[in-house]
Amino acid sequence: MWLMICSEQDPSALWAYHGLQARGLRPFQLVTAEMLAQDAKWEHSVGVNGAYINITLADGRVINNRMVRGVVNRLTHVPLQHFAGASDYEYAVQEYTALFMSWLNVLPRPIFNTVNAQGLAGAWRHVSEWVWLAAKAGLPTPVYSQTSHDEIDESVELRRIVPEGTRTTMAITVGDRVFGPFLPQSVRTGCCELARISQTPMLGVELAYSQETNSWLFAGATPMPDLRLGGEPLLDVLAVKLFHREGGDQS
Amino acid sequence: MILLCGIPTESPLALVSKALDKHDVPYVLLNQRKFSIMKAQLEISGGRASGKLQMNGDSYQLDDFSAVFSRLMDYRFLPEIKDTPEDSPDRQLGRNLFDTLTRWAEITPARVVNRMAPMGSNFSKPFQAQLIRRYGFEVPETLITNDPELVREFKARHGRVIYKSISGVRSIVQTLTDEDMTRLDNIRWCPTQFQAFVEGTNVRVHTVGQKVFATAISTEATDYRYAHRQSGDYAELREVQLSDELSEMCVNLTEGLGLAFAGIDLKVTPENHVYCFEVNPSPAFSYYESSTGQPISEAVAGYLAGN
Numbered sequence: 001m002w003l004m005i006c007s008e009q010d011p012s013a014l015w016a017y018h019g020l021q022a023r024g025l026r027p028f029q030l031v032t033a034e035m036l037a038q039d040a041k042w043e044h045s046v047g048v049n050g051a052y053i054n055i056t057l058a059d060g061r062v063i064n065n066r067m068v069r070g071v072v073n074r075l076t077h078v079p080l081q082h083f084a085g086a087s088d089y090e091y092a093v094q095e096y097t098a099l100f101m102s103w104l105n106v107l108p109r110p111i112f113n114t115v116n117a118q119g120l121a122g123a124w125r126h127v128s129e130w131v132w133l134a135a136k137a138g139l140p141t142p143v144y145s146q147t148s149h150d151e152i153d154e155s156v157e158l159r160r161i162v163p164e165g166t167r168t169t170m171a172i173t174v175g176d177r178v179f180g181p182f183l184p185q186s187v188r189t190g191c192c193e194l195a196r197i198s199q200t201p202m203l204g205v206e207l208a209y210s211q212e213t214n215s216w217l218f219a220g221a222t223p224m225p226d227l228r229l230g231g232e233p234l235l236d237v238l239a240v241k242l243f244h245r246e247g248g249d250q251s
Numbered sequence: 252m253i254l255l256c257g258i259p260t261e262s263p264l265a266l267v268s269k270a271l272d273k274h275d276v277p278y279v280l281l282n283q284r285k286f287s288i289m290k291a292q293l294e295i296s297g298g299r300a301s302g303k304l305q306m307n308g309d310s311y312q313l314d315d316f317s318a319v320f321s322r323l324m325d326y327r328f329l330p331e332i333k334d335t336p337e338d339s340p341d342r343q344l345g346r347n348l349f350d351t352l353t354r355w356a357e358i359t360p361a362r363v364v365n366r367m368a369p370m371g372s373n374f375s376k377p378f379q380a381q382l383i384r385r386y387g388f389e390v391p392e393t394l395i396t397n398d399p400e401l402v403r404e405f406k407a408r409h410g411r412v413i414y415k416s417i418s419g420v421r422s423i424v425q426t427l428t429d430e431d432m433t434r435l436d437n438i439r440w441c442p443t444q445f446q447a448f449v450e451g452t453n454v455r456v457h458t459v460g461q462k463v464f465a466t467a468i469s470t471e472a473t474d475y476r477y478a479h480r481q482s483g484d485y486a487e488l489r490e491v492q493l494s495d496e497l498s499e500m501c502v503n504l505t506e507g508l509g510l511a512f513a514g515i516d517l518k519v520t521p522e523n524h525v526y527c528f529e530v531n532p533s534p535a536f537s538y539y540e541s542s543t544g545q546p547i548s549e550a551v552a553g554y555l556a557g558n
Contacts (some may be wrong), residue, residue, distance in 0.1 A: 042442045043401055046377045047392035050384070083440075089421055091439050098375035098418035099395055099442050105381050117371030117378070128295060128354040135298030144295040148286075148348040155346075 006074035008032040023239035043202035051106040070242035071111040075120040112202040122200040122223030135220040139190035172230040253278040257322030261536035266548035291351040317364040318555040369509030370532035388527035392403040392447040399435035409447035424474035451520035458505040459550040463498040488542040
């Protein structure tokens with residue numbers, strides 16, 4: 001089976017799920033974070049013979065790593081609102097998140113994107129690190145500045161690297177392919193290189209275009225792009241890669 | 252120049268500072284509690300990070316730091332911040348200083364002990380166990396479940412079983428007792444981690460670059476860190492030598508996880524099987540150094556100095 005693991009609040013993932021299913025990936029199971037966090041029966045083992053996961057969902061479906069052929073993973077967190085207010089709520093969040101880190105790591109490749117020590121669906125990097133990596137990948141980048149006296153609270157507000165109001169567009173990599181806006185070859189190559197060095201095969205790369213200079217500038221990146229921006233061509237390629245077990249994180 | 256960050260009186264930081272003093276290695280000590288009179292500035296241009304750190308009336312170029320030893324604590328728990336309102340200027344300053352230094356440390360080419368990103372594997376013990384296996388160590392048989400029946404089967408199969416948190420929170424190892432078995436239904440609301448108890452000798456290994464320091468711990472307690480609480484006696488620590496092969500495995504594991512310095516928890520069975528339980532990326536090594544006299548802080552200082 002193939003899996004789409006996402007939040008039920010992720011319309012882009014639900015769109016991709018239906019599109020991939022229509023391309024013949026069957027059985028293709030939709031497993032939402034909400035299903036996993038409520039009334040699921042968990043059996044996860046690690047030991048001398050490796051790691052194993054067997055999850056029985058409330059609707060009776062069973063997710064077993066030995067049955068999985070490929071995964072689109074869009075989990076960002078474990079929704080435990082039903083525990084909110086409980087005295088051990090914070091502890092439960094930590095425990096569930098640690099469990100999710102581990103069981104997602106058991107899933108066989110290809111996975112777009114696999115769990116990482118910095119995030120459930122690929123590393124959540126600070127924009128400063130993305131800028132640094134983007135430059136290493138050969139993308140044109142703006143100068144990034146940050147000081148201890150900036151008036152920004154990043155726990156509630158994302159730090160931007162292009163001026164407020166700048167029009168940007170999103171390119172999406174799937175392995176060695178780039179989807180979205182028409183881009184010069186050098187920028188496409190840079191996007192793929194950024195996906196490679198960040199170990200994020202499905203990567204959204206935000207770019208700003210300057211008509212004055214006819215040039216593109218890196219504006220941000222995310223392991224959780226809106227897949228709809230890649231359109232049907234993205235799904236065509238993703239379906240092939242999942243079916244033929246190509247690409248994704250092969251580590 | 253070396254940058255030490257944290258609370259100067261915290262034992263590991265104080266020991267490394269003392270070791271640097273002993274060898275006349277120049278360093279700058281950033282006292283996190285004095286965040287309100289410091290200023291940090293980071294700039295990234297063309298893939299190169301630079302910036303400035305101002306404190307105690309001095310100004311340092313971030314480029315000039317060839318190594319960093321970071322024991323920065325969560326700014327929210329600093330005495331100067333913990334009771335302040337969410338929107339207080341002090342809180343914002345403490346947070347932004349922490350954040351700016353951390354962002355720089357993640358990408359600087361300097362030697363950093365340790366960067367934040369690779370420390371993340373320690374957040375989930377079973378996740379880290381899967382990584383540990385790749386480096387040739389055995390890991391204990393582990394079950395994470397919210398099904399009491401599976402726990403009963405696991406206990407029947409393994410005999411003595413322990414339980415502990417999956418994350419790093421409330422991380423105290425306890426033996427699963429008959430009394431615990433009567434309240435197993437409590438796990439239905441949150442999956443819990445159970446592990447087959449491994450008989451043998453606890454060994455804490457500190458790796459610093461290529462250097463290895465091993466300490467054997469003797470105790471009757473399930474979790475030697477809480478030996479007095481669990482058994483009434485304090486744990487006994489003594490220096491031991493590892494085989495070359497095992498030393499190399501520890502170094503490879505540390506490097507493989509992206510760390511420069513680690514505290515590795517091993518258990519060596521009477522049959523000489525080596526189980527690895529955990530790799531701590533921010534080890535409080537002072538407990539082991541003061542108990543055994545092992546020169547761990549000297550090794551950290553040497554590593555920072557580029558030796």
